[in-house]
Amino acid sequence: MPTVVYGGQSYECGEQSVLDCLTAQGVPIPSSCRSGSCQTCLMRAIKGSVPEKAKAGLKPTLAAQNYFLPCSCYPEENIEIVLPAEGMGKIEATVASVEYLNADILGIKLHPSKPLTYKAGQFINFFRDAATARSYSLASVPALDHELYLNVRKVPSGLVSGWIFSNLKAGDTVTISEAAGDCFYVPGKPGQNILLIGTGSGLAPLYGIIRDALLNGHTGQISLYHGSYNADGFYLVKELQKLEQYHSNFRYTPCVSEGEAQKDYAQGMVLDIALADNPDLSGWRIFLCGNPDMVNAAKRETFFAGASMNDIYADPF
Amino acid sequence: MSLYTEIGGEPAVNAAVDIFYRKVLKDDRIKHFFDGVDMGKQASKQKAFLTMAFGGPHNYTGEDMRKGHAHLVAKGLNDSHFNAVMENLGATLTELNVPGHLIAQAAAIAESTRKDVLGK
Numbered sequence A: 001m002p003t004v005v006y007g008g009q010s011y012e013c014g015e016q017s018v019l020d021c022l023t024a025q026g027v028p029i030p031s032s033c034r035s036g037s038c039q040t041c042l043m044r045a046i047k048g049s050v051p052e053k054a055k056a057g058l059k060p061t062l063a064a065q066n067y068f069l070p071c072s073c074y075p076e077e078n079i080e081i082v083l084p085a086e087g088m089g090k091i092e093a094t095v096a097s098v099e100y101l102n103a104d105i106l107g108i109k110l111h112p113s114k115p116l117t118y119k120a121g122q123f124i125n126f127f128r129d130a131a132t133a134r135s136y137s138l139a140s141v142p143a144l145d146h147e148l149y150l151n152v153r154k155v156p157s158g159l160v161s162g163w164i165f166s167n168l169k170a171g172d173t174v175t176i177s178e179a180a181g182d183c184f185y186v187p188g189k190p191g192q193n194i195l196l197i198g199t200g201s202g203l204a205p206l207y208g209i210i211r212d213a214l215l216n217g218h219t220g221q222i223s224l225y226h227g228s229y230n231a232d233g234f235y236l237v238k239e240l241q242k243l244e245q246y247h248s249n250f251r252y253t254p255c256v257s258e259g260e261a262q263k264d265y266a267q268g269m270v271l272d273i274a275l276a277d278n279p280d281l282s283g284w285r286i287f288l289c290g291n292p293d294m295v296n297a298a299k300r301e302t303f304f305a306g307a308s309m310n311d312i313y314a315d316p317f
Numbered sequence B: 001m002s003l004y005t006e007i008g009g010e011p012a013v014n015a016a017v018d019i020f021y022r023k024v025l026k027d028d029r030i031k032h033f034f035d036g037v038d039m040g041k042q043a044s045k046q047k048a049f050l051t052m053a054f055g056g057p058h059n060y061t062g063e064d065m066r067k068g069h070a071h072l073v074a075k076g077l078n079d080s081h082f083n084a085v086m087e088n089l090g091a092t093l094t095e096l097n098v099p100g101h102l103i104a105q106a107a108a109i110a111e112s113t114r115k116d117v118l119g120k
């Protein structure tokens, strides 16, 4: 009979669902509908795999990371499972380079001490010290880049970003976590159109996702809108223009929200411009990263414009 | 055949959830009850609601419905809001071309929760 390991203990579930089995033993797992729709009891398998039925209705990015619903899980093999927030191990990394991408954003390349499994667009936690960590998104693509690539924006009097700006240099050893997050490209549906909207360093995950999609031979339109107050806020511009030259299905639109209209930039709020260009988003996949007000408004507006909730991926920060 | 099977099971719920949730979020009478919560998580709860209304598998009791909506009752949830949700449910199923007699059955299931949802 398959066993289920959770929190260092083994359980035999018999005819019960994993959720019923754990809760019957007094293990506190948050739950609500207990029948596979509300997703409150979400867990992740870190060893072994669960039957497909236990992943029904989950977002593709969650399913791809072995998330499942224990209420609908009747395991057929031994599994080890964790709650979503657990299971992010720590590793050491060496800083390979630090460079200014613009006045407020640093590009940081890290060389992890052991291979890190991740998807472009996920994030790692960066530890300033054992008790102080912040999340930074991965702009690198595992198959294309040797190093992890972060874009860190300077937050006024920010504890960790401020420390990074004043202290971090090539050669330093730092502690980071394993990667997590569900804002990334899942192969399949290569013809689906993709809309990406970001502000500031919200470009970091999007830059990774775009290159990952292109690497996977995505054929649908891939439209990136990067918003900034003024033209000084743009970065990775040459790289993005180059991608545009090589891939006819990729379009890069930098948008400035303040000041006079200028050549090469769309003028206005990034979300308004993206929606005006693409009023019908039925069937599209959407990625939204950066300023929380923009991201939250964009979730609602892209949903109203026809995108399915399951196709909207967002990291507000 | 059960109502849930006749309506089309989980794929039908998936087709309905976006349409239903869009209507709810655009409905000035009730949208404020859905403010300030993660839209993705909320969409899963809408799915639980629809599964229930479609007569699908669920383990919610009347007591769960009472507890689950008590914080909304405290914010003024009343019959007029309940009616608005019923209206959006009906309009969603009509849009999906669900036959009238099945819509009526789904409506009856949702209606049967009124007292609990409204904490009466």
Ligand SMILES: Cc1cc2nc3c(=O)[nH]c(=O)nc-3n(C[C@H](O)[C@H](O)[C@H](O)COP(=O)(O)OP(=O)(O)OC[C@H]3O[C@@H](n4cnc5c(N)ncnc54)[C@H](O)[C@@H]3O)c2cc1C
Pocket: A123, A134, A135, A136, A137, A138, A151, A152, A153, A154, A155, A156, A157, A158, A159, A160, A161, A162, A181, A201, A202, A204, A205, A315, A316, A317
């Ligand atoms: C999933 C995820 C991915 C992220 N990816 C990135 C990334 O790729 N690049 C990146 O630069 N950041 C990213 N962030 C944000 C990052 O984790 C930190 O929140 C940010 O660097 C601020 O941390 P701090 O310690 O410097 O500032 P804190 O010491 O935490 O904050 C300092 C002060 O600034 C305010 N503040 C905090 N955040 C902001 C903000 N965004 N804008 C304005 N004021 C703020 C606080 O309220 C506080 O008063 C991400 C966050 C998440 C959750």
Ligand code: HEM
Pocket: A032, A033, A038, A040, B030, B033, B034, B037, B045, B046, B048, B049, B052, B053, B060, B068, B069, B072, B077, B081, B082, B083, B085, B086, B110, B111, B113, B114, B117
């Ligand atoms: C018509 C009958 C109704 C039924 C059968 C019903 C059913 C449900 C179900 C099953 C959930 C998910 C509970 C969970 O798993 O956490 C839920 C949550 C919710 N319902 Fe209802 N509901 C009804 C009416 C309403 C009405 C009238 C409103 C407000 C206008 C409403 C607002 C909400 C909200 C906001 C939540 C999410 C609560 C939270 O996550 O904090 N519901 N409902």
